[in-house]
Amino acid sequence: MDFDTAPIPSFNCGLDLSSLVVSSDLLHHSWNAISELRTDPRRNLGSSPAFLRYRETQVRNYRLIAFSASAKHLHGGGDLIPSSDVPEFRFICSKSNPDFSIDRAAMSLFDSARQDLSTLKAQVQDGAKSTAYLITGHSLGGSIASLFTLWLLDSLNPVTTKRPLCITYGSPLLGDCGFQQAISQYSAWNSCFLHAVHKDDHIPTIFPQTTYRPFGSYLFLSSSGMACFEAPTISELLERTKPERRDNMELVDFDYGPTVKYLRHNYVCKDTMKLSGRETDSYKAGIVLQLTAIGVLQNEQQHDSALMKWVDRSIVEPERMAITQKMETFNSAKKLNEVKVNMARMEWYRKTSENEGYYYYDDYKSKRLTRDYSVVMFKRTLTDYWEKLVKEVEKKPQKEEANLRNRWLYAGTNFRRMVEPLDIAEYYKVEGNEDYWTRGRLNCYRKLEKWLEEARRPEVNLATRKQNIKLSLTGDSCFWAHVEEAMKSCEAYNNGDRGRSVKRLEEFQGYVYGLVESYSVSPEIFIGNSSFMKWWKVYDEMDLKMDSKLVWFMRNRMYYKYREGRYDPMEDEE
Template sequence: MQCGRNSNSLIVTGHSLGGSVASLFTLWLLESLDISLAKRPLCLTFGSPLVGDKGFQQAISQHPPWNSCFLHVAATSKDSIPRLFIAPHDLNSMDLDSKSDDYKPFGTFLLCCEDGCTWSDNPEAVSELLMAVETEDTGNEEWTINVYSRIIEQLESMIVRKGISQVNEPILNSLRAGTTLQIEAIRIRNEQLLIKKLEELEEICMFNKGKAFDPAKKLNVIKIKMAELEWYKKVAKANETGYYDCYKKQLSRRDRDIIKHKKFLTKYWKEVVAQNERKPQKQLVYLRSRWLYAGTTYRRMVEPLDIADYYRDGGSNYVTNGRSHHYIKLEQWLEADEKQSRFRIDTKKQNVDVILTDDSCFWANVEEARQWCKTLKTADVGMISERLCLRQKLMEFEVYVMEQIKKYAVSSEIFLKGSSFMQWWKEYEMLIEPFHNSPLTDFIRNCKFQQYASGCLALS
């Protein structure tokens, strides 16, 4: 490891096994330290064996800022170590499906011989090129170090192949030309099978890059879809129903149109979460604040609609049996970020009339409480233990709701006369004893919720 002329430049380097150690150390640096783009280290290896399988390679390659930190130099005709862990295969089979347990390259490879050098960041193509060259390896480590020393000395005068092919046949397209020059640069002449396979691998690579999910590309569309939901929410509130119950009832075409927006947003955020989970990261690495804020707003706006679908279809116990993985991860990342005080969404606003309910599973808890009321109402009088259990759950729900109110963490929409929450209250009030008193019963019976929306109600 060394620093360049600029004290901010960090180069981690190693030869042979030391190169593998350098790669792993660089990954540790990237994962453990909060490194800006300008200070990101460069890992430069010489004759290093590969260090991970396909899953390991994909995790790095799908995170371009990390993948760009690695440059691996391999003397293709003099050193067999770079190809040490690549499984032999039959080139004639043209099988493009790589085994997942093979070791795979990541980063950029500079493949050199006496005649020239070529580079590639296509992992499958690098594997093919490494396997295609016949190596004159002496097994002498000092000798291979000298080979790399000469490569470094000559690198400035060497040409990375972009020239004219010496093959005496017409080259009909730029992909064929580039592939042919790659092979010529490392002294493989006129290997038609290899040229064809490299072409196919490069086409696959370009296709995958083209369809790669980029959250930033759809951000403006996402904002438009979220704006549509915001407008829907305002219209539903004007109808004294609330957007949760308005969507759940599905009475108008507008309600059904929201389904399309919900599906689009959910697909997008599932991909964002999946992409973030694939990144090499320590346990508590999560989305950057910009995306975490947007993801939290999405979760609080859209998960209630999923809950409405779930209970409309007769579901129960949504949190355990029906909740999507991507909601769980978005919530966990927010909690972790708040614990480290890096990012906090302030929900206690003077006007809670416009906020989204913090707990995106609030309506699932309301639906469960309504089911408990229904069961308690129809339960046999002799089933004392079951009735006591249900009453205990309902009192715990009371406490939960009041805690949310005290934190100004629920939208005033829950108190609209057409909301499922107010329906629960009517059902619950019929079941409790006349003398039953609690902070929530006091809050609702004395209509304190009417002052709640303005944020001026004193709560302790």
């Protein structure tokens, strides 16, 4: 199996997931809190007290926060406000998804209660260190519950606090495609949202689905059963199950109480729905069973070829793709052991080459032995891992991106310094290749190096670097590209291109000695058969009379002292 490829799901677990939610009593307790809140006039929030209500209670081992706001305050056509006008939610932007829009009515209501919500947020931040939170809301209150949960997620430390779960009832769609992608691309946040909708509820379909898009998971409810689907299939299902509504019909909040009560007592699925024995696709069979459970399909319609084509195109394939992508979502912690094993193999390769009088860069470039070919697989696996990680990090909200970058900075730096030299070896092995930095360097190397610079970690002192020099990797992972370009400069000089070549060689010598002076280059570069020593032999025989610290260092063989951690630039200059 490929390193990051998840298997295609064979079974759909929507019915099992929906049964799990109902059997856990999460729906029962959350809807009860909403029902009690709607009849309690003392629980108003914000500058428009009739609009939004709030209630916090203790339920078993978690805290429950409920919001309620009437749908009559919604605008029938929908109106989106750009992310540039909602700076408090700009944190969900990422480099791959820089803009989004949120429903204006929901955002206005959120702003009207901002002071109270800020106080509540501070309380939850402190409480989430030891207590799980369930945040819920009905109708427009569900939109506020989603916004509050999202606002809260940005402020919680995922290491020391518990992420909340948000369950909404009959909530209208909240944002556009950019908003959907911003949340959906980060599975840790997307999994915090479960939206319950009834097929007879008008509110979830009030806004045009050409501009509004769903996120999270959806729990479809009906008087006959329930089903659970991922966001990509929701638009089609909402449109298919959309109740008829006259233009002048007043928006009325749907009562989920009877349905929740019924499902609570009947959550174990009885074998009253049967699939056609001709259905060989077990995943599709699970989808059809769910659609039948919520009344979108009838048993006899399972033989309707035109209807089944719609099921395939609009439900089965998007749902299967969403689940596959969810399974493929990069879990760096889970892959860490494999990464460590392959880094250990790379270290073994490096040391084995050194023991035989070669530097692993040159061994890999020449590929003289079987082990040189075996290491190709280790390198590819590591590179694929970090390329995928970097891409995933760039999709994440800004704060989460920074957290992940810092968490993996040390491992990423070691990978870059160990593996990039091998990519450089492959690049310059092709005759005519030059300027590796702009023509051959992978994005993951650029990003990992940039993140290290932005982290501004304190420098390791010189004494420590001298003490550990035998184990160290060269600080600049592009060192060997500089060596290869210096060799080309020597060739160009000997072929008559002297002015530019001399300048480049001067810069290269200053660059190398700067690494030597700070003990930032591996002593292995001075192994007799290394490409660097080959460059030095060519350069030392040229007719150049260039006086530099590196020339003095090399001609006096100070690298022997350097390899033992005994070289002191200040003493030798004196």
